[in-house]
Structure formats: structure tokens, C-alpha cells
Amino acid sequence: MSLAHSNQADSVLEHVLAILPREVARALEALSRGLLEELEEIRLRAGQPLELGLRQRSAFLAESGELTSSASHARRISAGELAQVLQRLTQFSRYAVEEEMRHGYVTLPGGHRVGIAGRAVVEAGRVRAFRHVTSLNVRISRDHPSAAKALLPFLYDHASRRPLSALVVSPPQCGKTTLVRDVARRFSHGDHAPGYQGLKVAVIDERSEIAGSVDGVPQFDLGPRADVLDGCPKAEGMMMAIRSLSPHVVVTDEIGRAEDAVAVLEATLAGVAVVATAHAASLDAWRRRPGMEPLFSARAFDRYIVLSRRRGPGTVEAVLDADGRPLARGSAEG
Template sequence: MTQRRITDDLQKLLEVLPPAVAEAVTRANNIDNLIEIILDLGRVPKARFVNGELELSDREISHQDISYVVERIGEFDADNRAGLERTLHRISAFRNRRGHIVGLTCRVGRAVYGTIDIIKDLVESGKSILILGRPGIGKTTMLREAARILAEEKRVIIVDTSNEIGGDGDVPHPAVGKARRMQVPTPSLQHEVMIEAVENHNPEVIVIDEIGRELEAMAARTIAERGVQLIGTAHGRSLENLLLNPTLSDLIGGIESVTLSDEEARRRGTQKTVLERRAPPTFDVLIEMIERDKVAVHPDVSSAVDSLVRGSTPMPEIRSMGEDDQILIEKPAPPPPARQNPNQGFRRGMAEPPTQPGTSMRRGGRYQNVVDSSSFEMGADEPAEVISPYDGKPVRLYPYGVARNRLIQAARRLGVPVLVVKNLEESEALITLRAYYRNRQQTVLDAEERGLPIYVLRANTINQIEQSLADMFNLSMDGPTPNEWQDYSNATRAAIEAVMNGSRFVDLPPASAPIRRLQHEMARQAQLVSHSYGKDPNRYVRIFRE
């Protein structure tokens, strides 16, 4: 177990701040928990700590204060980031429309030795590792420590776009150990430097921070295919979140829509059009940082993605650091065999581990129902019972980019209780088009901020709207609508009366499994015999006397 040690060179950062601000930070007497210092023109300076914010002065920041800092730090790059030489601190700038700096975020950079212990076995396994997590949780710190550990025995090159891993200046910070560092002149050229590192410097390991563009994802795949171990971070908080990002989903294989043959669809018990993983993932292992000392590990990204696209929730391995610096590992229990969901597919959103069978779970804007299929046996014609999260209550739904009249028509056709509202504030859920969702329209962002479920349509059609409403209320689109139930019931009653009046038998029209189940039950109650004949979709029920 490595003894945890922290190096922050904080005095060098305080020296570039206006004296009054630096003194206030020192007086706060909470240096160890300091995250960043905010200097915005015309506002009071603030310090952000792990446990909250603190105003450092009653005096507003002036142009002179901004200039005082800018004159004492390095030059700002194209991404508006600068640093202090031989330190890990980062200063980011706000600019006005004329290009003048009107705000600074002075972020404290710390080299924390020993943070890699919780995943050291994975790092040293030679597998490519992708680290996800919210900003400021410690992804770059873990990346830096991984580079230092691996550089003791391997040729490690760091592609350092914003000098966050190796610090500012030409000489890397001692925290990266023997690893070599390649700086990136312009953030948009990171992918070229990644390829250059492989072609020119013969590395065994490449460390990359903030993979955020499609070209960088493609470059990462090229590097992995050459047999080089990759350790990197990406924008995203979870596996599901990354899979829904069209720019970066290729890092974990991506997804595509596949049309199955009739035979294969029957074998799987799914619809003919399903989602599949498009390619092998670039990274073998994915780590979600939950807290600084707690991570969720997906040791096999391929299996985790395959589980997601088949409608299951992958169960990661949870690792945490105990009070005595012992690593606690919670391995997931093997899942019970489950019946394939006929409406197989991946829901947009972020998953949480299921709590108990038969309960509804919210998935970042979607709902998924967990049904314990091991607790009961189902007949061949018996549908699985599911529970709607809305439980038959009217849902106030706000359509954004979706035709209101079509939404009302679809709701009436399916017989579901929907109230179409005129603004987002009154709604309980948002339904929108994929184009609006991908473009991150303000209404979509507001809905996410409010924690509303979001239902995304591919097209503004009745069929798409019906499928979305069926998803909302957990209706099977293969099953009948309330009006169709009535029609089938009337036809079955007529057949029963005909048999009881002397007909030898009556064949009912082909129907789905739920309808056939109803027809068998009605025949049994009339003390008649019924059998199903044929194969789906032409399977039908015959009613006759014994």
C-alpha cells in the first residue's frame, strides 16, 4: 500500500494573486480543501472549497486585479488556459467580445501520490483503461499517478493538451516521474499529436486527458489497434452516458440498429429491429469515479455494452478505500436468468442498480421496470406483467417540436391518461425530437436540470408518438389497444354462442398471445374447449365442445 502524499505548491499560486485576495485565502485556514479561486470583473472574489464557497472580500474585482494576475502567469493558449511553470495549477480566462479578459478561474493543482492503489492491478494489467467522472472529482490526478507508476518499467508518453497532467512550462512536473510529455500546440490538433506519439517515439503506453472530439476517438482506436496500452479520460459520468454520446460512443464500441431475420428474432424473443454493439471497444476496462476514493469498475466493456443494448443493467464491481487504507471490493452477484424483453433496446439515460423486483426505476429521463422472471413461470401464450411508473395517473406532458394534435390522437388511440400542457413548468415529462435533443436545445437543458423524464422520437409521426407513450406506460406495442380488446371480446362471445347453439367448432381470427389468452379464458368460463393452432403471426384459437 503506497503512503498517500500530497504536493500542491500552493504558495506559488498565492504569489500571483492580488495581495488582498491571497491574504484572505490564507486567513480562511482551509487550504487543504481549496479547489479554486474565482476572480470576475465587477464581482467580489470567491474561494470554492470541497464543502462550499467563501467570499474573500467586500471589494469588487477591478481591471487592475485581473491585469495583476495575467502579468505574472504564462501565456494563454487557444483554449484560454494558462499555468505556472513547474506547477500543476491552472488559470482559465473569460473573455469579452473584444477578446479582453474579464474573469479568471484559478484552479489548484495537486499531485496526490497513492491515489492509483484502488485500481493499480488494472493499470498494471496492460489493458486499455477509460476513466469517467464529473469535473473536479480527480480523474486527471489518477491519470497522472498512473503515468508515474507505469513509467518505472515501461515507455510512457503523455499527450498533454492543456498541461494539466505535466504542468506548465517545458520541464514536466516531478509528479509524472519518468514519463515523457508531448505538448499540444492547439487543442483541435490533439488527435494529430496522439498519432505522432505512436509513429515517432515507440511508446508502450500513451496517457491522454479529456478525449472530447470524434477525431480524437478515431485516433485512440488507431493507437489501440497498434497494440499500445491507452489510459485516458473522457467527457461523461457513466457507461450509459458515454454510449449515448454520438461523438465518443466509438470508444466503447458504439451502437447501431440491426434488422434480424425472422428465425433469429424468434430465437431471441425480440423485435426484428434491435440495437447491437457496432465494433470492438477501444478500451478494455471502464472506470466510473463515484467519489475520490470510490469507483465502479466495468472489467469487460464489451459485455457491459452488450448487456445495455439488450435492455439489461450491467452490474459493475464497486471498489472503495476503507478508513484503514484497505481496499474494499464488492463484486456483483451473478444475475438470475431472465426472459428477454420483447421490446429489447437501450433507453436514453443513466442507470442505477435495481433495488428490488417489480419496482419502477428512473433512468435519467426514462423509466425502466424491473421484473423478477425467476419468481414465476409463464406459459407460452402468457405475457409478462409490468408495472407503469405512472400507475394510471394522468401525466402532464409537454411536447417540444412534436405536433400536439398527433400527441392527443395517439394518447386517445392507446387509451392512456395524458394531459398536454403548454409550458415546461407545468409538465411532469418532456417529449421531443432527436434533432432537438442532439442539438441540446435550451428547453431540453431546462428539462434535464429540473430532472424531468425526456422521451426522444426519431420522427414526428403518429407511430413514433405511440411507441413513446407505450414506453412511458409500459404497454406492449404488439398488444391490442383498448378498442381492439373490445372487438376481440365481442368476436369471442359470438363464437361461444355459435358453438353452444349447435356449431361443431368455430375458428377465431389470428391474434396475438394476450388476445389468445383472453379467448381461452372466456371459453373455459363457458365450459367449452379451446386450443391454439398454427404459428405466429397466424396462430389462432379454435373453440368447440368436448
């Protein structure tokens, strides 16, 4: 059986397998369907055991191809293998992905993100590149078309017939990107409410994770009314979309800089709904991040959706209104 071609679950990993050492790819091919569906991360560290991050646990990959909790029985990744993966990852030209690498990651087709660790080259106080890469973390991107279904009643105002702005807040790996991707898709298709037309959606996909674009072409279904600005900085992209694409909804990922906050406020004041994500353990923690409190004070977001991994990725802990008051707690899981 070939992971790259057998079915939908396998095709998710096609681009990941293409960069891995052949023996590792074959071992992953041999894992059970259930384990493959739980796979979230593949961590490769030079001279260290190959680690797999599963939905509820982590494990090492043994030389036999089985999973083990013992590091001493695990298959180790050599520096040469890591260099080969990095070479494949950058398509034999680091210059082609230099800007992404400067931020510590490279995005693969399909929206998979590969985090990079090693010796940082710093110039004028900014990271310019990475040399002597010592570890890579492959984060698997998956699509869940039902992720936003239960939340749609909180994201559309039927009285005014307009979409609402929402911020999805959680620590990493809790399903934020998956959720906003499905929000974009459902608004685009017109699935947000029976009898309503679809809405024009602009996706500002700075890290190519929402649409998973390859050569600018989305690999995930975002519906017939979605326009994607792939690889475009969020703040600049939001303003470009408002000026030229006339969206009803702007969808973007991981706001966190002061310029992002300004762009969100500009968009909402222009009558455009914004659906975005942010890394934070809670709404209060997000408000304490630099530049974010003005967004809360201005009531730029109509809804706050707080996610966790308590019952697996995408667990909805709370839906809050613009003032942070609860509308639902633990009752709106996709």
C-alpha cells in the same frame, strides 16, 4: 510564514499566488492549513466578491481575511485588479498564450488552469480571442501519489503481461487528471505489480496539466520511463508517440473530438494501451457524445473507471469492463 516556500502544501500554490493581487495572496497565506488543503478554486469576478471553492463548500473572502457566507461582507475584486492578474497571467504578452486563451483557459506552471470569461472575439465561426475579460477561475492542481494504487489490479493483465486500456469518466473536478497522472507514474516506476519492470509511458499533455511542465520540464514526478509531449494536440501527439517513442502506454487527458477517438482506436489496434479521461456523468452519457460510440463498439477500452465527488474528489463509483459490465462498485478508492 511564506506560502511559497514553507512546505509541500504551500509550494502547490506558489505560482497561483504570484498572479494574484498582493492583498489577496496575503489573506490566503493567513488561512489555516486545513482550509488551504481543501482549496480547489479561486474565482475572481470584476466588481464581485472573491469566491473560494473548497472541497465540500464555497465561501467568500472577507476584507478581514476570514471566510464568510455573506456576499455583502466579502472583499470585492476591482476591474483594475482583474486586469493586473490577467497581465501577470499572460506574462505581459497575450500573444505568448494566444492559442490557450482561444480555448478559454491559460495553464500556469504546476498544472493549475485559469479559466477565462468575457467578450469572445469570433471569426469564421470560431473563438479567436477574449477581450474585456470579466472573470477568472483559478483551478488548483494537486498531486496525490496514492490515487491509483487500489485500481492497479484492474489495469494490468498478468496472464498476458500487458497493460490495459482504460477511460476515466466523470464530471469536472472529480480527480480524473490526478488519477491518470498516478497511473502514468506507477507504470513508469514499475509499481503496477511486484517483480515487474517499469513500462515506457508517453504522456500527451495538451493542456500541460498531467505533467505540469514548465519550459517543457515536468514539475510532477512521472517516473523514469515517461516521455512528455507538452502542449501537443492529443490526436497528433498519440500518433507521433507511437511512431517515434515506442510506448507501452499512452496517457492523455480529456478526449472528446472525433479525431481523438480515431487516434485512440489507432493506438489500441497498434498494441499500445491508452489511459485517458473524458467529461461525462456516466458511461452511457459518454457514449452519447459525438464520435464516442464507435470507440465503445470497437471495445477500444478494456476498462471504464467512473468517478464522482460523493465522498470527495476521486471517489470511485464503478470499474466496468469493455462491455460496460461492473467489475467493482464503490470499492476501489485511491
